[in-house]
Amino acid sequence: REVLRMVAAAAGSTVDFLSLPPLRVSALLAGSAETAPTFSPGQILAARFRVERFINRGGMGEVYAATDLELKEEVALKTIRPAISSSEQAIARFKREVSQSRRITHPNVSRVHDMFRHEQASGDAVWFLSMELLNGETLSDRIAREGPLTLENAMPLIRDIFSAIAAAHD
Numbered sequence: 001r002e003v004l005r006m007v008a009a010a011a012g013s014t015v016d017f018l019s020l021p022p023l024r025v026s027a028l029l030a031g032s033a034e035t036a037p038t039f040s041p042g043q044i045l046a047a048r049f050r051v052e053r054f055i056n057r058g059g060m061g062e063v064y065a066a067t068d069l070e071l072k073e074e075v076a077l078k079t080i081r082p083a084i085s086s087s088e089q090a091i092a093r094f095k096r097e098v099s100q101s102r103r104i105t106h107p108n109v110s111r112v113h114d115m116f117r118h119e120q121a122s123g124d125a126v127w128f129l130s131m132e133l134l135n136g137e138t139l140s141d142r143i144a145r146e147g148p149l150t151l152e153n154a155m156p157l158i159r160d161i162f163s164a165i166a167a168a169h170d
Contacts, residue, residue: 037062038079038126044069046116049077049130056138060084065133075113076133085127098129106167108160110134 037054039062044050048070055063061079068075084090094115101112111132118126139157143149149157 037064039064045077045118045126045128048116049075051077056140061128066130068130074133075130076110078129078131080127080129082124082126085125091127094127094129101168104168106164108164109167 037057039045039051039054041051041053045066049066049068052065052067052074055065055076057063061081061084063079064077066075066077067073080090080094085094098112098115101109105111113130113132115127115129118128120126137145
């Protein structure tokens with residue numbers, strides 16, 4: 001259904017979607033590339049997390065740096081797009097995935113802590129994950145700064161990604 005929706009949305013567009021990275025296409029078609037972040041710095045979520053800054057937006061939702069007020073630690077918060085989190089079945093699946101991902105210990109895998117629900121003033125609920133905050137440059141930022149990666153520069157990243165995937169499968 002999502003692919004069909006995206007194809008239908010792209011049919012009348014003048015954007016060359018084949019030349020863009022997949023997550024950028026998804027964001028453009030979802031209309032999220034031009035919208036403001038869901039949360040603002042200083043906002044308190046689930047009576048526990050203070051949003052410090054918006055980090056980025058992707059196909060699943062948005063990512064923020066935040067402070068866990070209970071544990072006094074910096075964390076990342078990853079929202080789950082409302083279109084994805086609107087069904088109880090999807091939320092149940094994410095809860096299972098959080099439980100499974102907490103068992104993965106690997107230097108190339110961010111540690112997931114827990115899943116929370118935040119009630120907006122509008123009455124809408126936003127689901128999000130709390131996870132390890134890794135400071136540094138994103139791959140998107142690096143590509144924007146340096147241009148496309150050469151095979152030589154990409155290979156160490158590819159090895160790290162495959163190593164993380166192998167750990168998840170183990």
